[in-house]
Amino acid sequence: MNLPLFIARRYLFSKKSHNAINVISLISVGGIAIATMAMVCVLSVFNGFGGIVEGMFSAFDPDLKITARTGKVFDYHTPEFDRALRVEGIGMISESLEENALYKFEERQVPVLVKGVSEEFRLMTEMDKLMVDGKFRLSEDVVNYTTLGAGLAITLGVRAGFIHPIEIYAPKRDVNVNLANPSAAFTREEIQIGGVFSLNQPDTDDRMAIVPIHLARELFRYDNEVSSLDIKLEPDASAKRVKSAIEAVLGPDFLVEDRYEQQIESFRMLQIEKWVTFLILAFILLIAVFNVVGSLSMLIVEKMADIGSLKNMGADNHLIARIFLYEGWLIALSGIVIGIATGLILCLLQQHFGLLRLSNVPGAYIVDAYPVIVRFWDIVTVFVVVGLISLLTIVYPINNLKKRLKIADA
Template structure:
């Protein structure tokens, strides 16, 4: 049996001569537990928002997007892209052309992003699941080019679900010199009609700026015949995503970027990761403050047990073993607080997931969720437990050795 651990366990749970020591030990455990619980709940809320945002993007973004490193476009018949399309794991491959343009409807106008896609775009993404309105998904019928607007862009232009008549789309001419005497000659003008639906990704980047149309229209508008802005892929079910992505990167070399859904929205998720890291750091500082209670508890315990320590020395205990007794005492307080805090934190997360106890206050109803989303990642729980144990050990190591030398 580990002698210092056995004595430390007896000291922790036994009655002290001074009742205040028991109270301070209890306060120490509560302080560590509360800080640990805050870490669990806060990081889980950040995970919840991360997963929520990721679920929105998957309705519009492809599994894998391949874009040129140099310039905005690349030849659609590039042998590198052809080789990627023919990989056995690729189920759907879609070309897209995307650029800025000016949309005018009635007396309103807005700068927009026109994204032209192949006819199989609905097989590549879950676009049909995020459509609202009375019409159907369609990008071209006969000679009519249809455009599906983001719901907030439709509000800006005042179109409603299905606008009547044509919407004018203007883009700068790509080649030749500007004719200042005839400004209209410097722009390509095209018309889009409405299929009676809008898309709602629930992300301002798309809902406020994008118009989805067919790729032929986009190529004519931007002068990109035979070119593409991106090759978008969906893999067959059961494919090893990381392995296939690695093979595509090897084929693409330095000529193309290969991005998964998270990398396509790298800025958004990077900001969320930084926010989560800052929350973790600040709460860890609070945990450090809570651990100062452990120092007070141990210093009073050392004073209370001076007679017992003399007896232990007479029985042959070394100074090192005596110091380890109080180090174990501090570690046990940290461990009990950590486990208690994690259990309570997980319970609160479960209650929030199940019943949505904590709402978004006055903002409730303005967002896609009425309560804070929560997602427990067990690697975070492991990091929290290790953090609490390390902070608890570091906070008592020097004070215990100092008090032991001075007071024993």
């Protein structure tokens, strides 16, 4: 039998002669439990928002994306690319060519980022999920279509199905502007409006327009060049393994990015916000844990007679210190367990019933209720951090007790 733990457990659950100690002990457990519960819920909510962002980008971004480290475009019709694109695990390849141009509709004109894509783009992405008006299409017979970001469509004042086409003005490469006739420095094309999509990302929604890649090459005077090669992997392929294999073939001149790396700024910002919030809650927890110090200190004062009895029965100072150390650990552990259990229950209720809502107006946001995703390692992190903070705080009154016992023995 572990005697110090047995006595500490009896002290924790026995009725104290001073009721204030009971109250402070309950407050200590409650404070730790609430802070722990808040950590679990906050981390899970940030995971939920991260899952939504990842889901939106996964519908638009390819599994892997190859770009040149220097320069805007490259020609991939080379022996190196032939070998790289035969790597096992690659299911489909789509060409992409991005350049700046000017869109003009009636009296409105807006600079846009034109993204020319091949027909494989339709099969590689889930554009149908992102469409808010019309449908995604590139060309039908001799008619070319453009798909606009939602913000860009609003700025131009257009919708899918408008009869009048949009005029595209693209600057001619390697051509000096003639001030007497500046329009000669631009290539002009007309294109119909196919649909409007939304990623809920201003950089994309306000600037991007998708067009057929053959039209983009005509506009910007390219032959076979691309800005990027988009790769869709086979269902059972490892993105990390395929990425490493392609990098080994292409060498340092080309950059191969997975979905996380393509949107690294968005994910990094979300992670920073998540862990900064976690640190703020950790400071709040530190304040709550100081209640344990008060509870232990008062308990030590109350149990001085018991300490004397234990010493008369042969208990040494180390055993007595361990009793109150275990007492503090039991208070902290009770709060941690209750907090984690309560946090998990609240997360489960939020997942199934959406108790906390972002808005009372349905459809005002991407999701109506706060999203929640519970991750095992977040729970482990909460348990370890709360446990360490509690342990380090409890050491203070225990050291004071050891000093008092040494003085009493002297």
